[in-house]
Amino acid sequence: MIVDPGLVLVLAKVLLATAAIILLWRVLVRPVPYWGQERPGELPGDLQDAERRADTLLREILNEEEYQQLTRQGYLEVRSPSLPQRVYRVPRHQGVVKVYEKDRLIMYLCVQPVKFLPSGDVVAMHKLSIEGNEDQYLKLANRWYSSPNALGAGMGVWGGRRRDPPE
Numbered sequence: 001m002i003v004d005p006g007l008v009l010v011l012a013k014v015l016l017a018t019a020a021i022i023l024l025w026r027v028l029v030r031p032v033p034y035w036g037q038e039r040p041g042e043l044p045g046d047l048q049d050a051e052r053r054a055d056t057l058l059r060e061i062l063n064e065e066e067y068q069q070l071t072r073q074g075y076l077e078v079r080s081p082s083l084p085q086r087v088y089r090v091p092r093h094q095g096v097v098k099v100y101e102k103d104r105l106i107m108y109l110c111v112q113p114v115k116f117l118p119s120g121d122v123v124a125m126h127k128l129s130i131e132g133n134e135d136q137y138l139k140l141a142n143r144w145y146s147s148p149n150a151l152g153a154g155m156g157v158w159g160g161r162r163r164d165p166p167e
Helices: 005-029 047-061 064-073 121-139
Strands: 075-080 086-091 099-102 103-109 142-145 158-160
Touching: 005 047, 047 064, 047 121, 064 075, 075 121
Parallel strands: none
Antiparallel strands: 075 086, 086 099, 099 103, 103 142, 142 158
16 A cells, blocks of 8 residues: 555644644643642642642732632733733633733743642742742743734744843
């Protein structure tokens, strides 16, 4: 049986595109379940205690409006200290940080601790890092852009650890 190399190439591209779509859906739309569980309430006792302590600390860090937004909408909006039109949407549980400028999604950021932290501590880490040293936060983040033209021609969708293009 002779197989046309062009057909093999087309099939390989289709499989690769399908895998990329599934991966993006998994990361952006439906985050991986928390520690293999669907809800934090299903965690072992010691991790539930850690989550409660982290949530108590988070309530002290956030004002009432921020905390209500986080519990009702599932994310916290953190305003950029350097760019008034930029807002970071930090998810309550696992997921990527979405960056908006002028109400338009421009990029996704992935910043994770190297060891386990309760989700409340991760939200606090993002908020305090953005407000305390936004430039360093962006340098540490793996990023990808919402479109090839989101931050200038030729940047491509995946940004990796690249810095923003020169203005």
